[in-house]
Amino acid sequence: MSSHSILIVDDSATTRAVVKRIITLCGFDAANVIEAGDGNVALDLLGTRAVDLVLADLHMPNMGGIEMTQRMSADPRLRTIPVVIVSADPNANRIDQLKQQGVRGYLAKPFTPERFREVLGQILGAPNHA
């Protein structure tokens, strides 16, 4: 299995568990997955842990994915960490804006494991058993 440190940011614990399961199904190592319930907690974790990829929802209490991404972009220590937005948000214009702000990918819910693997593979490289 490919071993990468992945941070899942979503206010739904069930959704975090689902994403974690799909990470494993796609051949990435879920032992290196950490979780945050909102952007504030995510930024705190990013300040103390080395992370290869952030998977973030857009709409969360306290701090959503847009503000979290903006703060990451403004922080020289965090701006190189790739962020993929995982959301049901229907606004194509918003997604284009996020990409212009440096977001590396967008996974529209509902997504298939194949699509998930494709997006993660573009950033992390193909999982070992793929």
Added chain:
Amino acid sequence: MLELSQTTLEQALSDALETMAFITPLPPEDESAPAGPMLLTRIEYRGAANGALELACPQAFGAILVANLLGDASAGPDADRQAADALRELINVTCGTILRGSEATALGVVEMSVPTQAPFDAADWDTFVAARALVVDAHGHKLALRQVEFH
């Protein structure tokens, strides 16, 4: 104004259930009220279109969703919370699918709310369904989904 057809509701709900949880909804044998405790899960959208989607279904269906999403039946102390969480995610994804495919998002931004939940009384089922609700059978549980337009 965004007036959704039964076909649109059905396609979006089917897409969400099949992709998220490998559940294929079927036409119900009848549209009578399901037995057991039920939940009403609601999400609002505002902006270029204004309205809400409401899903009434047995709480027990939430547990089936969790089992299919996570590949394991949850029986721990978190089981009820997870089941409710899964239903909120289902309506969130269904609403996003509908709006993404509609002309509303071409006209402007549409913001979806955080889904809310409340107990649903079986005595209200017939009235709910009569208001142009789509009723499907999903793994033996009846789900009723309807649009509420804001004027």
